[in-house]
Amino acid sequence: MGAFLEYLVKRSRLLSVLMLTFMAALVVADVLIPTGYGRFPWDTIGGFGALYGFVSCVLIVVVSKALGYAWLYRSEDYYDKRTTADSEFSAKSLADEPSDNGTRGTS
Amino acid sequence: MTETVALTSAGWLHPSLLLILGTLFIPLLRDRLQQVYRIALSVIFLWTVWQTVPGVHASFGFLGLDLVPGRADRLSLVFAYVFSLITVIGTIYSLHVKDNVQHMAAYVYAASAVGVVFAGDLVTLYVFWELMMLASVWLIWRRRTPESYAAGFRYLLVHAVSGVLLLAGIALYYSQTGSLAFNQIDMGGPAFYLILLGFMVNAAVPPLHAWLTDAYPEATVTGAIFLSALTTKTAVYVLLRGFPGTELLVWLGAIMALWGVVYAVLANDIRRLLAYHIISQVGYMVAGVGMGTAIALNGSAAHAFTHILYKAVLFMGAGAVIHMTGKSKLTELGGIYRYMPYTFLLYMIGAFSISAFPLFSGFVSKTMVVEAAAVDHRAWIWLMLSLASAGTFLHTGLKLPYFTFMGKDSGLRPKEAPWNMLLAMGIAAFFCVFIGVYPAWLYSFLPSPVDYDAYSLSHLFWELQLLLFTGLGFFLLIKHLGGEPKISLDTDWLYRRALPATTGWLRRTGGTAWNAILSLLLGGIHGVIHGLARHHGPQGVLARTWPTGSMVLWVAVILAGSLLIYYL
Numbered sequence: 001m002g003a004f005l006e007y008l009v010k011r012s013r014l015l016s017v018l019m020l021t022f023m024a025a026l027v028v029a030d031v032l033i034p035t036g037y038g039r040f041p042w043d044t045i046g047g048f049g050a051l052y053g054f055v056s057c058v059l060i061v062v063v064s065k066a067l068g069y070a071w072l073y074r075s076e077d078y079y080d081k082r083t084t085a086d087s088e089f090s091a092k093s094l095a096d097e098p099s100d101n102g103t104r105g106t107s
Numbered sequence: 108m109t110e111t112v113a114l115t116s117a118g119w120l121h122p123s124l125l126l127i128l129g130t131l132f133i134p135l136l137r138d139r140l141q142q143v144y145r146i147a148l149s150v151i152f153l154w155t156v157w158q159t160v161p162g163v164h165a166s167f168g169f170l171g172l173d174l175v176p177g178r179a180d181r182l183s184l185v186f187a188y189v190f191s192l193i194t195v196i197g198t199i200y201s202l203h204v205k206d207n208v209q210h211m212a213a214y215v216y217a218a219s220a221v222g223v224v225f226a227g228d229l230v231t232l233y234v235f236w237e238l239m240m241l242a243s244v245w246l247i248w249r250r251r252t253p254e255s256y257a258a259g260f261r262y263l264l265v266h267a268v269s270g271v272l273l274l275a276g277i278a279l280y281y282s283q284t285g286s287l288a289f290n291q292i293d294m295g296g297p298a299f300y301l302i303l304l305g306f307m308v309n310a311a312v313p314p315l316h317a318w319l320t321d322a323y324p325e326a327t328v329t330g331a332i333f334l335s336a337l338t339t340k341t342a343v344y345v346l347l348r349g350f351p352g353t354e355l356l357v358w359l360g361a362i363m364a365l366w367g368v369v370y371a372v373l374a375n376d377i378r379r380l381l382a383y384h385i386i387s388q389v390g391y392m393v394a395g396v397g398m399g400t401a402i403a404l405n406g407s408a409a410h411a412f413t414h415i416l417y418k419a420v421l422f423m424g425a426g427a428v429i430h431m432t433g434k435s436k437l438t439e440l441g442g443i444y445r446y447m448p449y450t451f452l453l454y455m456i457g458a459f460s461i462s463a464f465p466l467f468s469g470f471v472s473k474t475m476v477v478e479a480a481a482v483d484h485r486a487w488i489w490l491m492l493s494l495a496s497a498g499t500f501l502h503t504g505l506k507l508p509y510f511t512f513m514g515k516d517s518g519l520r521p522k523e524a525p526w527n528m529l530l531a532m533g534i535a536a537f538f539c540v541f542i543g544v545y546p547a548w549l550y551s552f553l554p555s556p557v558d559y560d561a562y563s564l565s566h567l568f569w570e571l572q573l574l575l576f577t578g579l580g581f582f583l584l585i586k587h588l589g590g591e592p593k594i595s596l597d598t599d600w601l602y603r604r605a606l607p608a609t610t611g612w613l614r615r616t617g618g619t620a621w622n623a624i625l626s627l628l629l630g631g632i633h634g635v636i637h638g639l640a641r642h643h644g645p646q647g648v649l650a651r652t653w654p655t656g657s658m659v660l661w662v663a664v665i666l667a668g669s670l671l672i673y674y675l
Contacts, residue, residue, distance in 0.1 A: 001448040023575045035565035039481050049572030056497035057580030064372035072595040
């Protein structure tokens with residue numbers, strides 16, 4: 001199965017061309033074929049889904065990353081700095097029990 | 108006063124009771140025998156749940172309260188079905204684990220979740236609610252790392268607070284209505300809001316959600332499957348039962364759906380990313396509860412059902428990666444699809460399901476909630492939910508698998524996950540595809556009759572365009588989307604940093620003020636003591652001894668005086 005996936009990955013250029021063609025065809029079909037819904041003003045605009053999907057993606061990434069850099073991101077040990085006493089205590093009390101649902105090294 | 112009248116319909120054994128009693132035998136068994144026993148127990152549990160028919164199966168009076176631990180109707184059965192199904196899947200996934208505490212905790216947890224959905228009264232509900240918390244925390248602690256130990260305690264504290272809110276609400280509700288029956292809470296006032304708040308904490312509604320994304324990524328690999336399935340979905344069930352049509356929940360649900368998406372962009376730990384998407388997906392269900400129409404309530408219940416299954420596939424896939432590589436961060440993973448191809452493919456089935464691709468389960472349930480918003484002409488809610496839909500595919504369907512399984516080679520050479528993990532993922536993935544292809548099966552046991560066609564041309568066009576062009580955006584922005592070795596602040600900052608810092612500050616400044624007051628008071632007291640010592644001390648005026656001769660003289664004077672008065 002791994003070999004089959006590698007075969008596909010090697011042909012990623014062909015696959016992306018196929019996918020882009022399908023996407024273009026989809027938009028054209030949405031423009032040409034009326035779907036019968038008219039509950040929102042945009043229901044009747046062909047290809048609106050494509051536009052909304054693309055804009056959503058960019059919006060989510062830009063807004064979230066901006067929030068992250070401006071405000072929310074912290075270093076990974078942010079919460080550990082002040083709880084060393086607590087960690088030492090728990091590490092000591094847990095040390096004699098080997099973990100059997102933890103992690104296994106790579107082979 | 109203890110009148111105990113049992114009204115148990117013959118032949119119905121409470122599935123929770125069965126599972127909890129069955130759990131007691133786990134420590135007595137070992138190795139292969141224990142594995143067989145656990146599978147048998149979970150399958151019998153599944154069977155008893157699926158055999159349950161609507162009706163009141165158990166009720167009795169206790170200390171003057173009417174308790175109904177066995178009320179089943181179509182709403183409770185949908186949830187009980189999927190809870191019991193995930194118990195079997197979780198059992199298979201954790202078959203290789205040798206930790207009795209974890210197995211017992213998982214079963215008591217699952218039994219309590221089913222206990223909550225079969226509870227016909229608020230007292231039974233509360234008891235199982237708290238039991239769920241007490242059992243589930245062990246699935247976090249048994250990871251046995253300092254982080255999981257601390258996260259488990261925070262989890263416990265938050266849920267203890269929610270339990271107190273709920274209990275206070277129940278007590279008020281009982282004192283005002285005189286009834287304990289758990290149906291729609293159709294009164295205003297503090298009782299309504301206290302119970303709602305208690306439920307909202309477990310549903311992880313922002314800003315009360317941080318316990319989830321704090322604790323779940325620290326849980327054991329196998330325990331996370333039960334955690335991701337049970338707590339939030341029992342909360343969705345109680346909201347569906349108690350608070351349908353509460354307008355506030357529509358907006359909270361839509362905000363929830365987007366909150367999870369924003370934080371998932373920032374997440375680096377794969378299970379934390381998935382945990383944020385639990386919040387996002389539960390947002391759809393909460394919004395559905397708030398809309399309160401038949402299609403919306405059906406949509407919420409259906410989405411809970413499909414969500415439990417696809418989220419289990421995703422958590423199992425991420426868990427398998429962590430189990431085999433020892434790494435859990437996007438920045439440390441990559442390029443392992445060659446070595447774990449089956450894990451990768453099964454994960455992708457879960458990813459397509461959560462993203463609501465046609466022919467996968469999410470499509471037939473998520474579009475139902477979105478459709479409910481369209482029917483009600485709620486344009487903003489509809490746009491917010493669609494935005495969150497794009498975000499779901501962006502992270503769970505593209506970012507996480509790309510940077511975990513593909514992307515740059517991390518140098519990791521893991522083996523494929525063990526057969527039992529793959530089998531459990533396979534079963535859950537089967538249901539994801541089965542429900543997507545044949546939604547009538549799921550629709551047949553939703554709370555109300557379903558008059559909805561997911562596969563209309565409009566839905567197909569809309570979803571496919573939305574998702575595929577989100578994918579286009581992903582590949583254009585891919586340079587900015589990899590994980591970053593950072594953590595993001597969330598509302599748990601309040602009780603992890605702000606409150607400890609405040610109490611520390613209070614202790615320090617309060618200590619100084621207290622010392623000042625103390626020295627002022629002591630100064631006064633010292634003054635009094637010195638004054639007393641001056642008069643009454645060894646050198647004081649009042650401590651001098653008086654000569655006895657003068658005493659005798661005065662006695663003689665008084666006696667002479669009284670004699671004189673007598674003769675007058």
